[in-house]
Amino acid sequence: MFEIPAVHAAMLVGAVGAMVPMWRAHGTDCRVRIAHGAMAVSMVAMMIPGLPAGIHLLEGAVLIALAVFVTGETMHRRTAVPCAVDLTAMGVLLLLAPTSAPAPAASASSGHHHGGAGISTGWLPLLVLVCWALLTLHLFRSTPRRERRSGVRAAAAGSALMILGMAPMAV
Template sequence: MFDIPVADAAMFVGAVGALVPMWRAHGTDCRVRIGHGAMAVSMVAMMIPGVPTGIHLLGGAVLIALAVFVTGETMHRRTAIPCAVDLTAMGVLLLLAPTSAPAPAASAPGPGQAPSGHHHGGAGISTDWLPLVVLVCWALLTLHLFRSTPRRERRSGVKTAAAGSALMILGMAPMAV
């Protein structure tokens, strides 16, 4: 029926997840809305083929800066802190994405050719697991923030923020695996 790659579908779900808390934003600060809007734009930018890696690195740095902006002088801590967690985790994943992408297979140098690249003796430490660790920590922290809110204070805003975070985690999963 539709020929949509799984990664693009997951990122679309993540973009929707970034917008979900804005849907119930009657009790949130303008800073939180800006943060969620930036995450939605970032998720949509990941779906565009051929975007230079530098754009994603810049986006990751902007998301981390927005996490600091969101938590500054806001009255709505119950929505600002989960938003800051989402911004930070997504920003870190964007910063790690270029380093976790599989490198093209290098051909062995022929006779008389020096190996290309900067090599030290021994195998290097692989960082392929770092995005997965960030994703798992993001999920656990989101669950903790939701569960630590007293049941009587879990209004629709807290539930909506947790649902949006879960959708964004799902959307960023293809980057981590």
């Protein structure tokens, strides 16, 4: 998807971030582990040059479907909800990626622009990224201090790393 070394480094950080909650996986559900593995694979797939955009659209749809899978009948809400937020945000960013690419410049001689009312979605991925960061912070802060030991810190740290890894898609 991107061929810039700094972007690859950011995405590698995101892939590591997807795996961080699995290091503290003693209290997590198998569904959460599967979801974090899928997010790591997705981050690595973004670093592979030459993949068609359709693959990333499929990844986005799968990640959103996994968000529903993670929250279904799980006993570990403390880890499932942040995981579902990560999955949904990453999936939406992947679905928006083809539309968030810069559009070719319109000809100066044409005098008119196509595309309806001229509404741009260039800000939408950035909005998703900011909402993702705010939700992650809220979920961490709303967890009582005595419960933060049980993987909540690892989930928040992993989310922060994934947010950094997905930042190149939003800008």
